[in-house]
Amino acid sequence: MNDSEIKYVIETTINFFSEITGKTAVCGIPSIKNGKNFVMEYTGIIGISGKRKGSIFFTANEKMLYALAHFMLEPETPTKSDIKDLVGEIANTISGNLRKSFGVDFMISVPVTIEGAIRDIKLPNTIESYIIPIKWNNFKSYLVICLE
Amino acid sequence: MSFNNIRVLIVDDSAIIRKIIQRSLPLEKYELVGVAANGLEALKLFKSTMPQIVTLDITMPEMDGLVVLEEMLRISPDVKVIVISALTDKATGIKAIKKGAKSFIPKPFTTTEVQKIILKLSEGL
Numbered sequence: 001m002n003d004s005e006i007k008y009v010i011e012t013t014i015n016f017f018s019e020i021t022g023k024t025a026v027c028g029i030p031s032i033k034n035g036k037n038f039v040m041e042y043t044g045i046i047g048i049s050g051k052r053k054g055s056i057f058f059t060a061n062e063k064m065l066y067a068l069a070h071f072m073l074e075p076e077t078p079t080k081s082d083i084k085d086l087v088g089e090i091a092n093t094i095s096g097n098l099r100k101s102f103g104v105d106f107m108i109s110v111p112v113t114i115e116g117a118i119r120d121i122k123l124p125n126t127i128e129s130y131i132i133p134i135k136w137n138n139f140k141s142y143l144v145i146c147l148e
Numbered sequence: 149m150s151f152n153n154i155r156v157l158i159v160d161d162s163a164i165i166r167k168i169i170q171r172s173l174p175l176e177k178y179e180l181v182g183v184a185a186n187g188l189e190a191l192k193l194f195k196s197t198m199p200q201i202v203t204l205d206i207t208m209p210e211m212d213g214l215v216v217l218e219e220m221l222r223i224s225p226d227v228k229v230i231v232i233s234a235l236t237d238k239a240t241g242i243k244a245i246k247k248g249a250k251s252f253i254p255k256p257f258t259t260t261e262v263q264k265i266i267l268k269l270s271e272g273l
Binding site: 015016019020069072073076078081082085086088089092093094095096097099100103104108109110 | 235240256
């Protein structure tokens, strides 16, 4: 990924949180972490096909997802099923929004969601994986972009 | 203008998005005839409930939303379909409108945006 693509990913992520909650998220400096474990309590995964191949992950802890879901569903109290769904929807929305910059050949899959810090999910060594820290409402999460 | 019994079907593979769209419907004016989480389920519900307004996601399991859109319009050419998608590139929006969608709402969206468009489309019903 080049600098302008990374910049666009960050802008898209910030926009997502602002639109949904009215509260701005802050993205930290992206780092390359190949072959590392990175998952938090819940992870949404989007497979990318077309001209670019790879995956996009959004991973966060339960508390952050409950807080986000609360913003979206207020006054209803979010359920565990809502937050599991939400982590996939965040990965889906950010990935889908990236087509504006990556083009129509940037094909996204339906989200797969994983609960639990599964140690077996590691980033590949063969592709550069960018980890972007996201801080929203004092909660920490990560967006991981792993593209050929 | 009467909004009584305007039948609405919500189609999205995300449960939380379905809930948010549902909340944007003033229930005294609309009848939610069903919610579907994939394209096949959507078409089945569409045929059995014949909604007047449909909110439709694109990226879904079983069947792509744009294929569902074509099929819905084949069955009921007067149905008003609002495509709500994370695929926010211009080409996808244009494709949806060319295929017959009445409106395209990019995700993330607010309930106000959805409400405004549903109300506008209801004027012709």
